[in-house]
Amino acid sequence: MSIIQAKKLIHDYQKIGEDGKTEVSSRAVDGVDLDIAPGQFIAILGHNGSGKSTLAKHINAILLPTHGTVYVDGMDTKDAEKLEDIRRTAGMVFQNPDNQIIGTVVDEDVAFGPENMGVPTPEILSRVESSLKSVGMWEYRDHSPNRLSGGQKQRVAIAGVVAMEPKCIVLDEPTAMLDPMGRKEVIRAAQKLNREKQVTILLITHYMEEVIEADHVIVMDQGKILMQGTPREVFSRVEELKEHRLDVPQVTMLAYELKKSGLPLPDGILTVQELVDALDAARAQRGSAE
Template identity: 65%
Template sequence: MSIIKADNLNYDYLEYGEDGEKPEITHAVKDVNLKIREGQFIAILGHNGSGKSTLAKHMNALLIPTGGTMWVDQMDTHADDEVWDIRQRAGMVFQNPDNQIVSSVVEEDVGFGPENLGVPTDEIWKRVDDSLRKTGMIAYRSHSPNKLSGGQKQRVAIAGVMAMKPKCIIMDEPTAMLDPNGRHEVIQAVRDLNKSEGVTVILITHYMEEVIYADNVFVMDEGRLVMQGTPREIFSRVDELHKLRLDVPHVTQLAHALRLKGLDIPEGILSIDEFVNAIMKIRDGETASDGKGQGERTCQSD
């Protein structure tokens, strides 16, 4: 069952000049069709200006299509009377966690969302405990967010969204402002939520190493959806991705370069372990070939 569905989705930005002339139109999203099933971990890629963030903002009705339709859990985002329900189903996590943290104590911040939804007090505290535990932040419940690291703040922001019990979390480059350790913390927390709770995760990122964990990948360019497939399928198209001004994981790039040099390495290598295994197979094959050749030379000598 699809929790997110776009049918011929279009969105135009209008930029008005000071002289009152006709507005300049920017076609940010063009004829996008996609389906995301409940429980999936989805990654959306694209260079700056490709339309990926604009697309994400349609997934909880922050933006309304200028053409086509966006469905969230079977609800049309055009329907004003369903916007409140849509935003309970699909929560957003943005780049800068400071923009989402509103309280001076972690546990109060996490409880802010469900309190505004009118959740009873006892249930709020159950949700706060549950969300902090699932994001690995229970030990920091009494801390001030200002004293947390960037990765910890982002996990608090995720816990705040989780406390509202969404079916889907949309994350718009949530690790862009974090160091490598912070990025690892956040992605690990999100993967755990996806696997243990079945929460649908939609991750917009430009860090290719984060994409390898996704069930499916969508690639945007100039407002259009130009590729979709599993991470292995997408990263097997290295040259095409480069033309779209996108990188690939470092190990994928290395394997691709060696393949171009004639080594029998499969396309779409995603991890160091896969790369090592591929190299070992080549080495073992060459060793077996050398041994066979040596045996043949020995027999001929006899």
């Protein structure tokens, strides 16, 4: 069974027009179908205004569909009675680390979710410990969040979600405000959770490098799914991505340009090592040809 399923999801934002009366609606998500199996690492790509964040907010029932349906672990997000269960199943990490930390001490913040769920005290303590350890922030448990770096704060935020023991975590551009070091820390923490605890991860980002190791990549543009597939499949279509002003990883770009200027390289090279191997192979081929 799929953990997240969206059927013809449409979301319109209502805005009050300039005269203060007429409502202007703009379509952020336009007929998206999703079907995500448990335990997968999914990346959603797209630039600003592509509707990826709006889509993410539907999974946690923060936003409700204008048309269509979203099922989280079989529960319809429109079902108000299941709201708590849905939020327990699908946790969410937001972009700004400062604006999602509620506690004044790290461990208190991680405990916030379980406290809301009414988990008994001894279990809260053990959950806080295990989730802080899983993101490598246990040593900072009695620090003030204000003194942590961006990457550390974002890991605390992830721990706060992990402590609720969700089956699925949606990370809505968790690295957009971080430096390169912090970005790596956060992505590694998410990958570790996916591998070790089989948590389904939905990573929303516009950094191509973070997408390479995902199981499945979904590219969104103007509220629609532009293309999807494995990272290799998606990044093979360099031309198409460029048309929509989307980047590809630097290595892929380099391989693509080399191929265009005549080197016999395969499509969809994702890592430096792959390019090195492919170049070696190309050289060997040329050697044997001569």
